[in-house]
Amino acid sequence: MPVPPPAQPVFRFAPSPNGLLHLGHALSAIINHDMASAMGGRFLLRIEDIDRARCRPEFEAAIFEDLAWLGLSWERPVRRQSDHLELYAAALERLRDMGLVYPSFMSRGEIKAAVAAAEASGQAWPRDPDGTPLYPGRERDLSASEQEALIASGRPHAWRLDVAKAAGRLAEAIKWRETGAGPAGEAGLIAADPAAWGDVVLSRTDALSSYHLSVVVDDALQGITHVVRGRDLYHATSIHRLLQRLLDLPEPVYHHHRLILGADGTKLSKSNGDTGIAAFRAAGRSASDLRATVLNAT
Incomplete structure (x- = not known):
């Protein structure tokens, strides 16, 4: 694109x-x-x-x-x-063709129960920068036929980005140019850390595109050169830069301002x-x- x-x-x-x-x-x-x-x-x-x-x-x-x-x-x-829903669907399809997304079927309740059980057994469950537990990723290794059977059964599902596999496709480390400041005053050339978010949702049965996917597609198609937004979205830039690299989208300058x-x-x-x-x-x-x-x- x-x-x-x-x-x-x-x-x-x-x-x-x-x-x-x-x-x-x-x-x-x-x-x-x-x-x-x-x-x-x-x-x-x-x-x-x-x-x-x-x-x-x-x-x-x-x-x-x-x-x-x-x-x-x-x-x-x-x-x-x-x-413009068809544009986000096309971007998702491109990632699917690259083998970088998978359907996930766990409900919010099931995720919460899995995390609670793990923590009750003494396991420290990883959380994203917003404090939300990372997705367990149980369906990541399902075969194509198993995925198709579950979808055909009518199970509600989301399409998630396999972040580890996606990052592994890139020859160079992901960075972004920051002219504002992060939570600890970070500025300059920032090393992205998409793994901190786990396998993020890109699309759900009830919402055809996530914020992460639609925002990078829109910014590219509108020719946005400077993304200026609140510091609460500073860490989300790691996922946005990963998606931009995967979809061959231009890299804007980022400026995160105080809240x-x-x-x-x-x-x-x-x-x-x-x-x-x-x-x-x-x-x-x-x-x-x-x-x-x-x-x-x-």
């Missing part, structure tokens, strides 16, 4: 319409918009609406309203992931209405006031 290099820097803000934007989203949108402006680049808005069960049109409309109120402008038309935390010290959530941009506006505060608030927040 070769993509010609863009003539100028291209940035994007890519929210999901599954709730109202909060101050953390405002910070990310403003940083992307301002960096694009400072570099004479383009600023795109992408709607990441793969999860049709949670995404709603009223939240998408609120995204447009909030960003316009902030004084941000973006190129039209806006890209919606739900309009705005709530009073309890955790990152903001869309379910927390009092931290929303709309709530800020309803309280009679101005867009310039919000800009100063998020840019100066610690």
Whole structure:
């Protein structure tokens, strides 16, 4: 899927319409918009609406309203992931043809029970950078006929990337260029560690593409040169760089910015209405006031 290099820097803000934007989203949108402006680049808005069960049109409309109120402008038309499912399916099929994905059939409950049993026996179960137990990978070595039989039986399944096999195909170590900072202040040329995530989901029966797969396909097709996002996604870059290498996609520069935390010290959530941009506006505060608030927040 070769993509010609863009003539100028291209940035994007890519929210999901599954709730109202909060101050953390405002910070990310403003940083992307301002960096694009400072570099004479383009600023795109992408709607990441793969999860049709949670995404709603009223939240998408609120995204447009909030960003316009902030004084941000973006190129039209806006890209919606739900309009491009066939592209993500094609990327998955390419990985399948390479023998790098396998169907997994364990439910969340079964995974939880397997991990609990292992830990009860004294085994230290590995966890990904977000603290989630790694997938057991029991089906990794099933034969093609066994996989087909289970799928034909109607068993719900996900397609997972065999990360160890995928990384083993690459002749060189995976790295990325970081112009922001990681959790411990990391910047510069960063060594990726996709194995830390285990065999990540790329597609499920109820969601045709995962965030990891769709985001790298979209960034490539939109010619994104600079991925600017919150530090909570810093470690996910390892998986994204692996997928980019496997699919022959261009490598953007990454910039992970600080997060705005709530009073309890955790990152903001869309379910927390009092931290929303709309709530800020309803309280009679101005867009310039919000800009100063998020840019100066610690």
